[in-house]
Amino acid sequence: MTIDQAGDLTGADDAAAVQRLKQMIEASASVVVFTGAGISTESGIPDFRGPNGLWTRNQPIDFRDFSASSETRRESWRRKFRTEDTFAAAKPNQGHLAIAELVRRGKAGTVITQNIDGLHQASGIAEGRIIELHGSTHHAACLDCGQRHELAPIRRAFLADETLPLCEGCGGMVKTATISFGQAMPEREVARAEAASMACDLFLAIGSSLVVYPAAGLPLLAKQNGARLVILNRTATELDLHGDLVIHGEIGPILEAAVS
Numbered sequence: 621m622t623i624d625q626a627g628d629l630t631g632a633d634d635a636a637a638v639q640r641l642k643q644m645i646e647a648s649a650s651v652v653v654f655t656g657a658g659i660s661t662e663s664g665i666p667d668f669r670g671p672n673g674l675w676t677r678n679q680p681i682d683f684r685d686f687s688a689s690s691e692t693r694r695e696s697w698r699r700k701f702r703t704e705d706t707f708a709a710a711k712p713n714q715g716h717l718a719i720a721e722l723v724r725r726g727k728a729g730t731v732i733t734q735n736i737d738g739l740h741q742a743s744g745i746a747e748g749r750i751i752e753l754h755g756s757t758h759h760a761a762c763l764d765c766g767q768r769h770e771l772a773p774i775r776r777a778f779l780a781d782e783t784l785p786l787c788e789g790c791g792g793m794v795k796t797a798t799i800s801f802g803q804a805m806p807e808r809e810v811a812r813a814e815a816a817s818m819a820c821d822l823f824l825a826i827g828s829s830l831v832v833y834p835a836a837g838l839p840l841l842a843k844q845n846g847a848r849l850v851i852l853n854r855t856a857t858e859l860d861l862h863g864d865l866v867i868h869g870e871i872g873p874i875l876e877a878a879v880s
């Protein structure tokens with residue numbers, strides 16, 4: 621289903637939407653792709669707010685609670701290691717591969733993601749072109765000095781007797797390198813994402829409900845600076861009224877067809 625700029629149903633089918641998206645990509649000199657959890661559900665990773673969403677089943681742990689309570693830190697690591705196999709088994713799907721193809725062609729220079737799953741890297745996009753606004757679940761970091769910590773030794777010690785990891789460098793608390801609610805956004809990544817959003821002429825927002833700020837502000841920043849905005853998501857988003865093209869559909873098949 622496609623909705624035009626005024627928010628009216630056009631009655632156009634998916635094929636027409638794909639055609640329009642294809643034309644917009646072809647006409648663009650510089651695309652920024654922004655992705656949320658929806659792009660990875662076809663890879664077997666549930667999104668957060670859907671019926672099978674991780675948060676529908678478990679209340680997210682707030683950063684202050686993580687910092688304040690060793691029992692909450694244990695619960696956070698239990699959840700991490702419960703879901704680790706799902707993340708480890710996930711492979712990029714046709715949506716990730718279509719985006720990688722846009723990068724390979726030089727159409728898209730930057731991929732901004734809210735995801736923590738590393739699947740854009742796994743699709744072959746160079747690390748330097750990917751901005752992870754919410755960090756990565758594939759390693760951990762010291763909350764005091766920022767030192768990177770690998771997960772394998774943390775996992776061994778935690779699964780043995782729930783030992784909580786501490787930084788060898790400074791003794792600080794170690795946490796998965798993801799951004800929790802209540803935790804400051806990474807300044808460098810946010811600045812890079814804002815700069816890329818302001819410089820593009822086409823912003824593709826894919827698989828995000830666009831409710832989490834400041835990430836959800838990036839599509840508007842792009843629009844204010846003259847870019848056209850495409851929103852591709854199964855369900856309505858907070859920003860649909862601002863879209864030059866809004867497609868409510870399945871990400872993988874639509875993106876693959878638009879990039880083919």
Ligand code: NAD
Nearest residue numbers: 656657658661667668669734735736737754828829854871
């Ligand atoms: P969200 O769960 O709020 O929204 C995802 C959206 O994707 C939903 O609106 C849903 O309708 C849509 N969707 C799901 N599967 C789809 C498909 N196959 N085709 C089309 N649309 C589909 O996710 P969000 O906006 O990214 O925010 C949640 C936060 O949770 C993010 O900030 C992210 O850090 C984190 N998260 C990450 C992952 C991951 O790394 N894969 C998974 C879950 C949550």
Ligand code: ZN
Nearest residue numbers: 762765787790
């Ligand atoms: Zn440290």
